[in-house]
Amino acid sequence: MTAPLAASPGQFASTRSERPPLIELESIWKTYGMGAATVHALQAVDLRIADGEYVAIVGQSGSGKSTLMHILGCLDVATSGRYLLDGDNVQDLDDAALAAIRNRRIGFVFQQFHLLARLSARRNVELPLAYAGVRSGAERRERARSALESVGLGNRLDHRPGELSGGQQQRVAIARALVTEPAIILADEPTGNLAGDQSAEILALLDDLWATGRTVVLITHDPGVAAHARRLVRVQDGHVISEEVSR
Amino acid sequence: MNLLGSLQTAVESLIERRLRTALTTLGILIGIAAVILTVGLGEGAQARVTSAIDSLGTNLLVISPGSATTGPVRGALGSAATLTLADATALGSKLDCPDIAAVAPVLQSSQTLTAGPNNWTAPVIGSTASYLAVRNRQVVLGTGITSAQVNSDAHVALVGTEVAASLFPGTSPAGQITDIAGVPFTVIGELNPAGSSANTNLDNLVIIPISTSEELFGKTGPFANTLSGIFVSSTSSSTMGAAYDEATSLLLQLHHISRPSLADFTITPQTSLLSTASTVTHSLTILLAGVAAIALLVGGIGAMNIMLVSVTERVPEIGLRKALGATRIAILQQFLLEAGLIGLTGGVLGVGLGLVGIAVLPHLLGTSLIASSLAIVGSLIVATAIGLVFGVYPAMRAARLSPMVALHSE
Incomplete structure (x- = not known):
């Protein structure tokens, strides 16, 4: 585990938000279905997230927060609007370019962990490196080992997901999100499937990631989880209804 | 990846x-x-x-009698007795047929053979000394039939391996005596094993001089004094076509037939059988x-x-x-x-x-x-x-x- 910075993270909040936006959404619409069955999941959403921010996107289920997370993560493309990621217009990119963004600039942490059951922890963490074109197997193994060590699983390299607790599985998933050293960590209900103490472990890990300079975006419906972030973005009925700095 | x-x-x-x-x-x-x-x-x-088909003989042409045409009705192959020993002799002329290497007239009949307690039925083929060369066969034991034996109506016979095994089990057939249709013959040799062609067992046959076969079974019946067929070999595989043409025109001329479509014989090249x-x-x-x-x-x-x-x-x-x-x-x-x-x-x-x-x-x-x-x-x-x-x-x-x-x- 990385050592916390000497200064309290809160002291950085004001200076960090003055940096140029890493994520910039302008009047993003996302529409599903056609005719009478049309659902506007997102309606003219504007959102800016600066490099190094710790943001929680909160909302009830069906509010549109998952859709927003998919668009932020380049897992889905907006129906209309503009999405600039570090200055690049994501709306214009093809499949291969979007795949490269997901691979190198965004690390995903899912509620369901989404680990491949037949692979060891280390092989799971190696997956993004393989898609990143790291050809040397030795390099992939070394980077995966180091990522697992950074989440405190250096002694579980060869365990399969089924042999790990839920909290440990989620830590493997976080190691996998970190291994390509992305700027953004996108965590979708990361503690939704975890018991209290394991949940606290994972949130502490995310706090550390932010403290060491990563942009962390949390998607959650749980106010307790959202409280870890430095800024809240509330989503309701497809609109961003409030943005508040929590600390 | x-x-x-x-x-x-x-x-x-x-x-x-x-x-x-x-x-x-x-x-x-x-x-x-x-x-x-x-x-x-x-x-x-x-x-x-x-x-x-290869074992039938190299560069082989088979001349079959028949296809007698009576008015508009054309009979089946072999339905008329049209080939004679004179035809075979003429085909052997180097002057008329330069591309024909050898000619073997054949007179064939199924006969019963006996030797001591054993008897056996096999096709008996009357032919000349050139039969073996034309049909690509060899004598593996003893000697072949000579021209002198053909000329003198000798009672000598070559036997296939199956005949030899049936009549003289366990002993060499060369020099043994067998009766063919009740007439005693001396076996002078045994043929090489050749297996079976599509419908003919090439190891179940007896070869005797054609003159002797005429005496034995060629004088009676509807086909008296005619041949069962003539085997002809060309000088090489490339002259098969020329040999075919020479044989056709010579036989048409000898049989006084002006139109090839009315020919009373059929020539089948081995290659056509093959194809x-x-x-x-x-x-x-x-x-x-x-x-x-x-x-x-x-x-x-x-x-x-x-x-x-x-x-x-x-x-x-x-x-x-x-x-x-x-x-x-x-x-x-x-x-x-x-x-x-x-x-x-x-x-x-x-x-x-x-x-x-x-x-x-x-x-x-x-x-x-x-x-x-x-x-x-x-x-x-x-x-x-x-x-x-x-x-x-x-x-x-x-x-x-x-x-x-x-x-x-x-």
Whole structure:
């Protein structure tokens, strides 16, 4: 585990938000279905997230927060609007370019962990490196080992997901999100499937990631989880209804 | 992801679902084994026919009597007795027929032979000294029939191996006496074993001088004083056509026939027998291979079915891989590799099974099968191609999945 910075993270909040936006959404619409069955999941959403921010996107289920997370993560493309990621217009990119963004600039942490059951922890963490074109197997193994060590699983390299607790599985998933050293960590209900103490472990890990300079975006419906972030973005009925700095 | 990484992923995923992989592979395996065996059967039949016809004699032309034309009615081959010893003598003239190497007139009848307590029925062929050369046969024991023996109506006989074994079991036939139609003959030699042609047992025959055979069975019946046929050999395989033309025009002239369409004889080159027989076995091979191809197609469709199930089952995995940076091409590559591997494995095992069949079946069925290297290489390529072709659609479905939809499909 990385050592916390000497200064309290809160002291950085004001200076960090003055940096140029890493994520910039302008009047993003996302529409599903056609005719009478049309659902506007997102309606003219504007959102800016600066490099190094710790943001929680909160909302009830069906509010549109998952859709927003998919668009932020380049897992889905907006129906209309503009999405600039570090200055690049994501709306214009093809499949291969979007795949490269997901691979190198965004690390995903899912509620369901989404680990491949037949692979060891280390092989799971190696997956993004393989898609990143790291050809040397030795390099992939070394980077995966180091990522697992950074989440405190250096002694579980060869365990399969089924042999790990839920909290440990989620830590493997976080190691996998970190291994390509992305700027953004996108965590979708990361503690939704975890018991209290394991949940606290994972949130502490995310706090550390932010403290060491990563942009962390949390998607959650749980106010307790959202409280870890430095800024809240509330989503309701497809609109961003409030943005508040929590600390 | 590079090809090696995709290959590792594909192999792991196939091993993880090993029962399903094995059953899918089995479908391809059976199809490929069927192809190897049917092609092997066909090639075996082809080789048997070719060697049988080769054993009839080199550069052989068979002149058969017949096709008597009475008014508008044309009779069957051999229905008229039209060939004589004079025809055969004329064909032997180097002046008229420079491309004919040797001529063997034949007078043939089935006769009963006895030697001590043994008796046997075999075709008895009256011919001349050139018979052996024309029919590509050798005397392996004793001597052949000489011109002097033909001229002197000698009671001498050459016997095929089957006749020798039946009449003189356990002893050499040379020098022994056998009665043919009640007349005693001295056996002077035994012919080389030649096996069976399509409908003739070449080892069950007796050869005697043609003059003697005329005395024995040529004087009576509707075909008295005529020949059963004339065998002619050309000087080389390239002069077969010239020899055919020379024989045709000479016989037409001798028989006073002006139009070739009214000819009272038929000349069949050995090559035409060969091509006819080849066509028959070739058609048979194609038919069998067609059945095998259908088996292979069914196996391929089975493979596609399984690949589709596999894609459906692994939707979350595909979504995850995409979220981690897999491109459409990478997913397509992974699933195509799985399908190709199933095809290739099925192909290799199918060829193995086919080769085992080719080794074992001749002992059980008494037919010969030939392992064709073309069929083996072709099968491996086709099996892999089938895996790939039937894998394309499932792989494309996998590649097109939206990562978001795939991730949330659980």
